[in-house]
Amino acid sequence: MRGQDLINTVLPEELLLEIFSHIEGSKSDCDSCSLVCKRWMKLERVSRRTLRIAGSSGNPPDVLIKLLVEKFVNVRNVFIDERLPVSIPPNHSTYSYGAHSYSRRKPIKGKGRGRKAASSSSKAGINGAENSGSEELDVEPFTLSDAGLTSLAQIVRLEKLSLIWCSNVRNEGLTSLAEKCRNLKSLDLQGCYVGDQGIAAVGQWCKQLEDLNLRFCEGLTDAGLIELAPGCGKSLKTLGIATCARITDTSLEAIGLYCTSLQTLSLDSDVIKNQGVLSIAKGCPSLKVLKLHCVNVTDDALLAVGAYCMSLELLALNSFQRFTDKSLLCIGQGCKKLKNLMISDCYFLTDMSLQAIGSGCSGLTHLEVNGCHNIGTLGLEYIGKSCSQLSELALLYCQRIGNDALLEIGRGCKLLQALHLVDCSNIGDDAICHVARGCxxxxxxxxxxxxEIGDKGIIAVGENCHYLTDLSLRFCDRVGDDALIAIGQGCPLLEQLNVSGCHQIGDDGLVAIARGCPKLVHLDVSVLQHLGDLALAEIGEGCPLIKDVILSHCRQITDFGLAHLVKNCTLLETCHMVYCPLVTSVGVATVVSTCVNLKKLLVERWKVSQRTRRRAGYVLSYLCVDL
Structure with a gap:
C-alpha cells in the first residue's frame, strides 16, 4: 500500500543481509539498494565483500583507501588497478563500491603537476590511436603508497589483494599489511616495485597464501623467494613470474623443495634454465598448469615434466628454439590427463609431436598451434582421429595445414564448439564444409x-551449425551476401558478428542478419564499402539488443542510417564511426542524444559540435591525428 513501509517493518536485518549477499556482483542492484533508505545503506555496506578501485583523478588515494576501509568493515577482497582511468563526466562524482570502482574528479584549477588522461590510457595498453575526449583536462594521477597499504592492513580478515602497477608501493607497506592480514590467500603484485624484504614478510606471516603473482616485479631477487618458500610452502598453489631478471633457477629450486602443493606455474624469463624447471617437475607432483616462455629451457626439462607431472592438464610452450619432438613424445607418454595444449613459435616441432599427443592424450579438449611452421596436415589428422573430446581448435599462421586435416576434425571431433583460423592459406571452403557438417x-x-574461404564454406555453417553464437570473418575477400543470408536463416542464436574487411558484403547480407538474428549484441561491419543506410535501418529494427557497433570506413552510410539504427538500439554502449565521409556533426549529435547508455563514441574531432562536446564530452574519443 502506498505510503507504508511493508518491508522494513517485517523483514529482519539478517534476512536483508542474506538478500544483499546474493546481489553483490551487480553494480546497479547494489547501488539501488543502498539508496532506498538509511537502514538499507547501512546493511548494504556491512554486506560488501569486494572493492574494486581503478586509477583515476580525485581525492588522494591513501585518503580514499582509509575512507573505504572505515565504511566497509567486512570487506574480504580488494582490487586496485592503476593502469586504467575511470571515464566519468568532468566535474561529476561517481561512488561505486563492492565489485565496482570508486572515482571522484575534482574541478580543474589549471595545468600544474597533473598528467593527462591520455597518458593513463597509453600506460594501460589501450589502443594508441585513441585519446580520451577529456584529454584537455589536466588531472592528478591515482598513486597508492605505503600509507594507503597500511590503511588496508586494518582489514584483518582480508583474503584477496590485487595491486596492479601500484608503482609507489614498497617493502614497508607490504610488510605492514602481511603482518596484520594473516588470512591472505591471494596476492597479485604485478608491476609493483617491491623487494625481497616485503616478499619475505609475506612468507613469514601469510601462512595461508595460495595464489601469488610476481609478474614484472623487477625489484625482486632470489633472496626474496627463498625466504618466502618455507613459510608458504604448504599452502601455495599458484605462482606467476615474468620479466624478473634477478630471479634465477635458485628460486625455483626453493619452490620445488618447499611448495609441494603447487598446481599452477607461469614462467616468462630469459634467465631460467633447465635446473629450475627440473626442480619444479620433481618437487611438485600436483602440478596441473605449466606455462613456459623460457628461451634457455631445452628437452631435458620437458622430459622431466613428462616423467614426473602425471597430473598435468594444461601445457603452454612459447617461443622455444631449443627443444624438439622428443619433449612432446615424453609429454604424450607421461601426461595422460593433458586437456589443453598451446604451442607457439616452436619451430623444431613436427607432425610427430601432435601424433604423440593424439596417441597419449586422448582426453585433449583444447589445442592451439601458432606459428609452428613444421607442423602440417598429417599432425592435425592424428588429433582428429584420436581426440574425440576436442572442443576448441586454434590454427594460427599454419601454412602447411590443408583441407584434409579439418576433414578428420569434422569426422572425429563431434564435440567441437570453437574454431579459430588465422592466415592459413591452404585451408579453404572444403575444410569448413567438413567441419560444419561434422561439428x-x-x-x-x-x-x-x-x-581461400568463401561463400560455400560459410553457407554450410549456416545450414548445419544452428547453435552458432559468435562469427568473425575478418578480411575474407571471397565471403559475400549469400554467406550472411545463410547465417541469418540458420543461426538465430547469433550474438557476435564481425565481417570487417569482407568487401563483397553489402546491404542484402546484413538485412538477412537483422531479420534472422534478434539476439545480436556486437556488430563490426567496418571497411565495408557497399554497406548503406538500408542495412543500418534493418539492424536497428531487428536487433534491439545491440551494445557495440563498429562502422568505421563505411563510406556509404549517412546521418539518416545512423538515426534509424539508434532509434531502437537504446542499449548501445560503444560506437566507432571514423572515416565515414557522409556522417556529419548532425549524425554524431543524434547518436549522443539518443543512446543514454553510451560509454564510448570514436569519431573525428572536427565532426563534434561544441554543444555535443559540452553535453557528452566524457564519452567522446578521437584519433590522434585530426582529419
Missing part, C-alpha cells in the same frame, strides 16, 4: 585472412 555443436567460428 554441428559449433558455437564460435573465427576466421581471419584465410583467402
Amino acid at each position: 554441428k555443436k559449433l558455437k564460435k567460428l573465427h576466421i581471419r585472412r584465410c583467402y
Whole structure:
C-alpha cells in the first residue's frame, strides 16, 4: 500500500543481509539498494565483500583507501588497478563500491603537476590511436603508497589483494599489511616495485597464501623467494613470474623443495634454465598448469615434466628454439590427463609431436598451434582421429595445414564448439564444409585472412551449425551476401558478428542478419564499402539488443542510417564511426542524444559540435591525428 513501509517493518536485518549477499556482483542492484533508505545503506555496506578501485583523478588515494576501509568493515577482497582511468563526466562524482570502482574528479584549477588522461590510457595498453575526449583536462594521477597499504592492513580478515602497477608501493607497506592480514590467500603484485624484504614478510606471516603473482616485479631477487618458500610452502598453489631478471633457477629450486602443493606455474624469463624447471617437475607432483616462455629451457626439462607431472592438464610452450619432438613424445607418454595444449613459435616441432599427443592424450579438449611452421596436415589428422573430446581448435599462421586435416576434425571431433583460423592459406571452403557438417555443436567460428574461404564454406555453417553464437570473418575477400543470408536463416542464436574487411558484403547480407538474428549484441561491419543506410535501418529494427557497433570506413552510410539504427538500439554502449565521409556533426549529435547508455563514441574531432562536446564530452574519443 502506498505510503507504508511493508518491508522494513517485517523483514529482519539478517534476512536483508542474506538478500544483499546474493546481489553483490551487480553494480546497479547494489547501488539501488543502498539508496532506498538509511537502514538499507547501512546493511548494504556491512554486506560488501569486494572493492574494486581503478586509477583515476580525485581525492588522494591513501585518503580514499582509509575512507573505504572505515565504511566497509567486512570487506574480504580488494582490487586496485592503476593502469586504467575511470571515464566519468568532468566535474561529476561517481561512488561505486563492492565489485565496482570508486572515482571522484575534482574541478580543474589549471595545468600544474597533473598528467593527462591520455597518458593513463597509453600506460594501460589501450589502443594508441585513441585519446580520451577529456584529454584537455589536466588531472592528478591515482598513486597508492605505503600509507594507503597500511590503511588496508586494518582489514584483518582480508583474503584477496590485487595491486596492479601500484608503482609507489614498497617493502614497508607490504610488510605492514602481511603482518596484520594473516588470512591472505591471494596476492597479485604485478608491476609493483617491491623487494625481497616485503616478499619475505609475506612468507613469514601469510601462512595461508595460495595464489601469488610476481609478474614484472623487477625489484625482486632470489633472496626474496627463498625466504618466502618455507613459510608458504604448504599452502601455495599458484605462482606467476615474468620479466624478473634477478630471479634465477635458485628460486625455483626453493619452490620445488618447499611448495609441494603447487598446481599452477607461469614462467616468462630469459634467465631460467633447465635446473629450475627440473626442480619444479620433481618437487611438485600436483602440478596441473605449466606455462613456459623460457628461451634457455631445452628437452631435458620437458622430459622431466613428462616423467614426473602425471597430473598435468594444461601445457603452454612459447617461443622455444631449443627443444624438439622428443619433449612432446615424453609429454604424450607421461601426461595422460593433458586437456589443453598451446604451442607457439616452436619451430623444431613436427607432425610427430601432435601424433604423440593424439596417441597419449586422448582426453585433449583444447589445442592451439601458432606459428609452428613444421607442423602440417598429417599432425592435425592424428588429433582428429584420436581426440574425440576436442572442443576448441586454434590454427594460427599454419601454412602447411590443408583441407584434409579439418576433414578428420569434422569426422572425429563431434564435440567441437570453437574454431579459430588465422592466415592459413591452404585451408579453404572444403575444410569448413567438413567441419560444419561434422561439428554441428559449433558455437564460435573465427576466421581471419584465410583467402581461400568463401561463400560455400560459410553457407554450410549456416545450414548445419544452428547453435552458432559468435562469427568473425575478418578480411575474407571471397565471403559475400549469400554467406550472411545463410547465417541469418540458420543461426538465430547469433550474438557476435564481425565481417570487417569482407568487401563483397553489402546491404542484402546484413538485412538477412537483422531479420534472422534478434539476439545480436556486437556488430563490426567496418571497411565495408557497399554497406548503406538500408542495412543500418534493418539492424536497428531487428536487433534491439545491440551494445557495440563498429562502422568505421563505411563510406556509404549517412546521418539518416545512423538515426534509424539508434532509434531502437537504446542499449548501445560503444560506437566507432571514423572515416565515414557522409556522417556529419548532425549524425554524431543524434547518436549522443539518443543512446543514454553510451560509454564510448570514436569519431573525428572536427565532426563534434561544441554543444555535443559540452553535453557528452566524457564519452567522446578521437584519433590522434585530426582529419
